[in-house]
Amino acid sequence: xxxxxxxxxxxxxxxxxxxxxxxxxxxxxxxxxxxxxxxxxxxxxxxxxxxxxxxxxxxxxxxxxxxxxxxxxxxxxxxxxxxxxxxxxxxxxxxxxxxxxxxxxxxxxxxxxxxxxxxxxxxxxxxxxxxxxxxxxxxxxxxxxxxxxxxxxxxxxxxxxxxxxxxxxxxxxxxxxxxxxxxxxxxxxxxxxxxxxxxxxxxxxxxxxxxxxxxxxxxxxxxxxxxxxxxxxxxxxxxxxxxxxxxxxxxxxxxxxxxxxxxxxxxxxxxxxxxxxxxxxxxxxxxxxxxxxxxxxxxxxxxxxxxxxxxxxxxxxxxxxxxxxxxxxxxxxxxxxxxxxxxxxxxxxxxxxxxxxxxxxxxxxxxxxxxxxxxxxxxxxxxxxxxxxxxxxxxxxxxxxxxxxxxxxxxxxxxxxxxxxxxxxxxxxxxxxxxxxxxxxxxxxxxxxxxxxxxxxxxxxxxxxxx
Amino acid sequence: xxxxxxxxxxxxxxxxxxxxxxxxxxxxxxxxxxxxxxxxxxxxxxxxxxxxxxxxxxxxxxxxxxxxxxxxxxxxxxxxxxxxxxxxxxxxxxxxxxxxxxxxxxxxxxxxxxxxxxxxxxxxxxxxxxxxxxxxxxxxxxxxxxxxxxxxxxxxxxxxxxxxxxxxxxxxxxxxxxxxxxxxxxxxxxxxxxxxxxxxxxxxxxxxxxxxxxxxxxxxxxxxxxxxxxxxxxxxxxxxxxxxxxxxxxxxxxxxxxxxxxxxxxxxxxxxxxxxxxxxxxxxxxxxxxxxxxxxxxxxxxxxxxxxxxxxxxxxxxxxxxxxxxxxxxxxxxxxxxxxxxxxxxxxxxxxxxxxxxxxxxxxxxxxxxxxxxxxxxxxxxxxxxxxxxxxxxxxxxxxxxxxxxxxxxxxxxxxxxxxxxxxxxxxxxxxxxxxxxxxxxxxxxxxxxxxxxxxxxxxxxxxxxx
Numbered sequence: 001x002x003x004x005x006x007x008x009x010x011x012x013x014x015x016x017x018x019x020x021x022x023x024x025x026x027x028x029x030x031x032x033x034x035x036x037x038x039x040x041x042x043x044x045x046x047x048x049x050x051x052x053x054x055x056x057x058x059x060x061x062x063x064x065x066x067x068x069x070x071x072x073x074x075x076x077x078x079x080x081x082x083x084x085x086x087x088x089x090x091x092x093x094x095x096x097x098x099x100x101x102x103x104x105x106x107x108x109x110x111x112x113x114x115x116x117x118x119x120x121x122x123x124x125x126x127x128x129x130x131x132x133x134x135x136x137x138x139x140x141x142x143x144x145x146x147x148x149x150x151x152x153x154x155x156x157x158x159x160x161x162x163x164x165x166x167x168x169x170x171x172x173x174x175x176x177x178x179x180x181x182x183x184x185x186x187x188x189x190x191x192x193x194x195x196x197x198x199x200x201x202x203x204x205x206x207x208x209x210x211x212x213x214x215x216x217x218x219x220x221x222x223x224x225x226x227x228x229x230x231x232x233x234x235x236x237x238x239x240x241x242x243x244x245x246x247x248x249x250x251x252x253x254x255x256x257x258x259x260x261x262x263x264x265x266x267x268x269x270x271x272x273x274x275x276x277x278x279x280x281x282x283x284x285x286x287x288x289x290x291x292x293x294x295x296x297x298x299x300x301x302x303x304x305x306x307x308x309x310x311x312x313x314x315x316x317x318x319x320x321x322x323x324x325x326x327x328x329x330x331x332x333x334x335x336x337x338x339x340x341x342x343x344x345x346x347x348x349x350x351x352x353x354x355x356x357x358x359x360x361x362x363x364x365x366x367x368x369x370x371x372x373x374x375x376x377x378x379x380x381x382x383x384x385x386x387x388x389x390x391x392x393x394x395x396x397x398x399x400x401x402x403x404x405x406x407x408x409x410x411x412x413x414x415x416x417x418x419x420x421x422x423x424x425x426x427x428x429x430x431x432x433x434x435x436x437x438x439x440x441x442x443x444x445x446x447x448x449x450x451x452x453x454x455x456x457x458x459x460x461x462x463x464x465x466x467x
Numbered sequence: 468x469x470x471x472x473x474x475x476x477x478x479x480x481x482x483x484x485x486x487x488x489x490x491x492x493x494x495x496x497x498x499x500x501x502x503x504x505x506x507x508x509x510x511x512x513x514x515x516x517x518x519x520x521x522x523x524x525x526x527x528x529x530x531x532x533x534x535x536x537x538x539x540x541x542x543x544x545x546x547x548x549x550x551x552x553x554x555x556x557x558x559x560x561x562x563x564x565x566x567x568x569x570x571x572x573x574x575x576x577x578x579x580x581x582x583x584x585x586x587x588x589x590x591x592x593x594x595x596x597x598x599x600x601x602x603x604x605x606x607x608x609x610x611x612x613x614x615x616x617x618x619x620x621x622x623x624x625x626x627x628x629x630x631x632x633x634x635x636x637x638x639x640x641x642x643x644x645x646x647x648x649x650x651x652x653x654x655x656x657x658x659x660x661x662x663x664x665x666x667x668x669x670x671x672x673x674x675x676x677x678x679x680x681x682x683x684x685x686x687x688x689x690x691x692x693x694x695x696x697x698x699x700x701x702x703x704x705x706x707x708x709x710x711x712x713x714x715x716x717x718x719x720x721x722x723x724x725x726x727x728x729x730x731x732x733x734x735x736x737x738x739x740x741x742x743x744x745x746x747x748x749x750x751x752x753x754x755x756x757x758x759x760x761x762x763x764x765x766x767x768x769x770x771x772x773x774x775x776x777x778x779x780x781x782x783x784x785x786x787x788x789x790x791x792x793x794x795x796x797x798x799x800x801x802x803x804x805x806x807x808x809x810x811x812x813x814x815x816x817x818x819x820x821x822x823x824x825x826x827x828x829x830x831x832x833x834x835x836x837x838x839x840x841x842x843x844x845x846x847x848x849x850x851x852x853x854x855x856x857x858x859x860x861x862x863x864x865x866x867x868x869x870x871x872x873x874x875x876x877x878x879x880x881x882x883x884x885x886x887x888x889x890x891x892x893x894x895x896x897x898x899x900x901x902x903x904x905x906x907x908x909x910x911x912x913x914x915x916x917x918x919x920x921x922x923x924x925x926x927x928x929x930x931x932x933x934x
Contacts, residue, residue, distance in 0.1 A: 170747060
């Protein structure tokens with residue numbers, strides 16, 4: 001018995017995929033992913049129409065979806081993040097049905113609860129055996145964790161594993177086990193390794209970024225949370241990484257041993273693990289080769305599923321135990337609502353990913369952002385899209401001052417006592433506008449192009465077309 | 468946030484357990500398990516009645532269930548195996564409703580399919596953290612694999628982890644993850660280590676057993692299956708272990724590298740792994756300390772869930788890839804049906820465990836049994852209980868000859884060509900009865916005390932009370 005089939009086409013045929021059904025993909029191969037395009041090309045070639053694509057994230061490399069949308073092959077998209085090229089097309093109205101934006105925790109939650117059934121899940125697997133046991137840790141296209149693929153594998157009607165590194169049965173140290181897999185397909189390459197691990201930028205050298213990063217580290221240092229057992233997540237942006245670097249220095253100097261680092265894991269977090277800042281890393285996705293190598297070899301670097309990472313319907317998720325998260329924003333308003341979905345012109349260029357999930361879970365959710373970008377202020381009266389509600393955001397750190405959500409009286413006092421430049425968010429807005437001038441409001445279109453669904457499954461906001 | 472509660476009683480209260488509900492337990496602590504008795508004592512003390520106990524197996528140590536049955540606390544039992552003391556009471560009719568016997572693959576299958584809902588699952592965890600991540604590999608009560616507990620954890624309405632080794636969050640290398648766990652309770656001891664790892668007997672020194680073992684090894688050697696990539700499961704009985712020993716010698720001599728060893732894993736299988744007879748072990752349960760140590764330290768020794776081990780509703784299970792399994796029998800009939808549920812007097816003293824699952828999956832299913840025990844022949848016209856249907860049994864090995872299921876013409880010829888003492892099963896029966904005399908039929912009672920449910924969920928047989 002073997003589940004090997006000859007081609008992606010044969011796997012699609014055997015899966016029973018028909019017009020109107022839903023296919024799913026995970027995004028661990030990031031901008032290096034070949035699998036989504038290969039599958040959708042076959043779906044199109046087979047004349048299947050009206051397909052709903054449920055992908056944990058969509059990157060620049062997935063732009064061929066444009067043609068499938070124009071040809072009616074794809075008529076619905078659900079994702080937690082959509083990068084600019086496709087996002088812009090969606091904002092221009094290419095898709096009739098609004099995109100369904102979820103979070104990295106909300107997506108597996110809705111899959112597990114049966115709210116978003118998947119007909120056929122396609123698992124891009126850097127290593128697999130002929131029965132479908134598979135792993136992201138090994139092979140030429142190794143991407144590390146397969147955290148976002150677990151829900152799809154466990155709940156899809158049919159599961160197809162696509163690999164470019166078939167090994168003899170049974171694969172050890174698998175992430176997804178054969179009991180969930182229907183078919184296995186081998187291809188020459190599931191992705192371009194350069195694109196797979198492209199997530200990590202360098203620590204910023206920009207003076208503004210370094211000031212923000214210094215502020216961020218000091219906020220954490222004085223929050224009351226930085227003590228033995230401390231847990232931490234940060235993004236892969238330059239200022240966030242610089243903040244992590246400053247934090248590392250503080251932890252080493254003060255001899256603080258944290259509990260765990262969480263999230264999409266970068267080499268910088270691996271450095272912190274190796275330096276003893278954390279006892280462990282909890283990894284739903286690897287951003288670079290150093291993280292992949294660490295996950296493969298360090299027993300204190302643990303792969304976790306997206307349900308365990310962030311699902312609000314899990315009995316608990318790791319985000320519920322998180323002390324501090326550093327997050328970004330394209331806009332934040334005076335109620336601390338954050339937008340990470342649309343750019344300054346209203347075009348879709350991102351999505352929540354784990355933003356809302358970590359913000360909801362962490363004891364201290366910090367936004368790092370410059371006061372303005374291209375003369376557009378970061379603080380507005382009202383964000384153009386609520387990605388994460390203000391109730392879940394505690395602090396905004398800019399180079400022009402640190403605004404604390406008024407709900408956090410104790411934290412405000414702590415930071416004031418530490419001599420940090422605390423500023424009311426309204427004041428920060430005015431201070432910024434004195435430099436940039438008042439921005440013009442974006443002219444929204446009259447058609448909804450995306451629903452932003454909160455991690456709990458409610459409609460949080462809607463994104464309109466850009467004229 | 469923490470899921471720690473003060474006592475088992477508090478966990479039961481919080482779980483909402485009420486009259487008429489179902490609780491579940493796994494059996495990795497075997498005859499050393501304290502957890503089932505501790506929980507049921509509390510259930511009784513709280514005045515809860517009419518409880519259905521769904522346990523993967525019940526051992527001598529669980530005899531306190533007698534009192535709970537007599538008091539109406541427990542009114543239903545589902546299990547894959549019930550050892551003699553409790554089995555005898557059930558055969559005498561202590562329980563009004565028939566016991567529901569399943570297999571180690573059928574039980575998780577029925578749980579996953581929603582056929583046997585569990586209200587509250589109790590996970591005996593040798594190590595756990597305060598959020599419920601847990602493992603059997605570490606701690607003073609280490610039992611190794613927690614394979615049989617996965618289905619319970621993933622599908623029960625509420626999940627309680629009970630541990631005697633609480634470690635700081637987050638536990639690395641967990642088997643069951645926090646996203647499935649509601650409450651965590653610490654107790655002084657979840658089991659008696661001596662009883663936990665009592666499963667393995669020694670290799671037989673009995674001349675009859677050694678003859679059977681030699682025959683068994685030669686059957687495998689000449690089956691056409693013993694070549695590179697060979698996979699194998701054997702039980703923990705003395706003759707089965709001796710057969711494994713002889714097989715090991717053959718494999719080493721002939722330089723055959725097998726693929727995997729499967730099952731409840733003993734130190735003898737670990738020896739075979741270390742000697743290079745297998746590339747890996749797939750482990751749903753550890754039978755001794757050597758297996759526990761190997762699972763903890765050898766990356767080629769892999770824990771698997773019961774769904775992956777043997778569930779017929781999994782997309783595939785490891786048993787589907789199995790070449791040879793050696794199994795026991797209390798009786799086998801001339802249609803090759805096997806009884807492992809009842810003893811020669813008709814009393815319940817066992818159950819299928821993985822018997823039916825491995826027999827159905829393996830290419831060669833071999834029964835090793837002596838021609839007679841205590842002057843009672845092993846071969847009968849009709850077994851008193853069909854545990855595994857004859858269609859799934861290929862060979863019966865006794866000291867008085869080797870009977871091959873007539874469906875296997877090619878195998879018969881191979882074994883004859885090898886000079887092995889092949890005998891028709893009817894002839895074997897007569898040959899035995901010439902020694903023992905014809906046995907008297909057991910006088911069955913008129914009340915069904917147990918339903919034997921096949922791995923696919925159908926009623927396979929029924930066991931009647933003993934007068």
